[in-house]
Amino acid sequence: MSALTFTLKYQPKQRVDMSPLVCQLLQGKTTQQIAALELQSGKLKLRVDQVFDISGDDTQAIVIKNSFAKLDFIGKELDGGSITVEGDAGAYLAMGMKTGEIKVTGSVGLYAACEMKKGYLEIGGNVGDFLGAALPGNKMGMKGGTILVKGNAGERVGDHLRRGTILIEGNAGDYCGSRMTAGTIAVMGQTGRYLGYAMRRGTLLLWNQPQLSASFNDCGSHTLGFLPLLFNSFKKFNSKFADASVAFNRVQRYAGDMSEMGKAEVLVKIK
Template identity: 55%
Template sequence: MSALTFTLKQAIQQRVDVSALTPDNLAGKSLSDIAAIPLDSGRLKLRVDSLFDISGDNAEEIVFNNASGKLDYIGSKMKSGRITVNGGAGSYLGFQMRKGEIVLNGNADAYTASGMAGGLLHVHGNVGDFLAAAIPGDRKGMKGGIVLITGNAGERAGDQMRRGIILIEGNVGSYCASRMLAGTIGVLGSVGDYVGYGMRRGTLLLTQPPKLHATLQDCGTHTLPFLSLMFKSFSNLPSKFAAINKNRVQRFAGDIANDGKGEILVFK
């Protein structure tokens, strides 16, 4: 059996919702059934075979080739299997994902991992604003799972994040961990202004001293043994974080204007 492969025939101008193309939804369907699935594109409904060449027969492993940044909701609500994306991805990559694995070899747009509750999402590239953040009208962003980003992330990464782990090897824009409820975010690069703004709980791991706003409180330098256990749990991940083994940090508490139970740990 070979992976069920969708190869984009040509560049597309209008955004397309491909949330129907997940291992759960396609299990047991024939190629002719899959080809006839309608995909929303603005006010239009487009057949899968009008956009993609389809090959393979193993729906548990899906591949998107020549993928475009116009393809939204890749892996939305998936509960099993693996999706590999070669090219770009649009907004809402891994939206409300429950289990399984998504690997993107390229860049993604806004709201990557929004509402994600489990599984592994690995982006070999950059992501846009609102990584793992809550969508408008929702009170919680990412709820579980692991997100690995080898490149940079935009603004509001982890906004209203509720649970889970995000490890970013590049830089992050302003308002990282804003209104964070719980979970862990690690950043090897720099972070922008207003880091931890409105943060309630959770842990933000940094390797570079951030520019702090007035309601983050300096708690001094500490040796925290639990960090050794945390980094041991990262040792098998395909990330630069797997090689870190430090527990000496400068600790900041906050946001003290909003409970103040969150923490920002800067490695010494």
């Protein structure tokens, strides 16, 4: 069996809802049945074979080729299997993902992995605002799994994050870790303003000194025993995070946000 491959024929002018093309919904369907599925695009409904050339038959390994930034909801609530996106992806990538693996070679839009529950998401390029966040009005963001971003991330990374790990090799925008309830966000590059705004619990692990607000208190420098375990768990990833030379266990610890519960921590590598 070869991977079920959707090759984009042209770039529709309106955004396309890709949520029907996930492994668990395609399981057991023939190529003809898949071709006849309809995708919402603006006010139009487009047949899959209008937009994509279809090849392969393994519904548990989906490949989307020539992807671009208007393909939204790729891998929505994915429940097992894998999706590989060659190119960029739109908003709401891996939204509510339950388990499985999604890899994107390019950049991704807003709300990627919002309210994700489990699984693994890898983004080769940059990602927009609200990575791993809660949807507007909701109180609970990502609840588990791992996100790896090789480029930069936008604002509000991990807003309302509940559990899970977000790894960013590049920079993160303003309000990184805002309103976090728990979980871990690691940023190798620079972070923006209002880091950890209204954080309750959880860990922000940073390679560079951030601009911290007055509501974070310095707890001193420490050698923390859990960090080697954490870095060991990164070794399986195809990432800079897997490199033993980037690991550390000596950190400056800041507690905050004291204007909220104040049980979160910002750990900054001591150089």
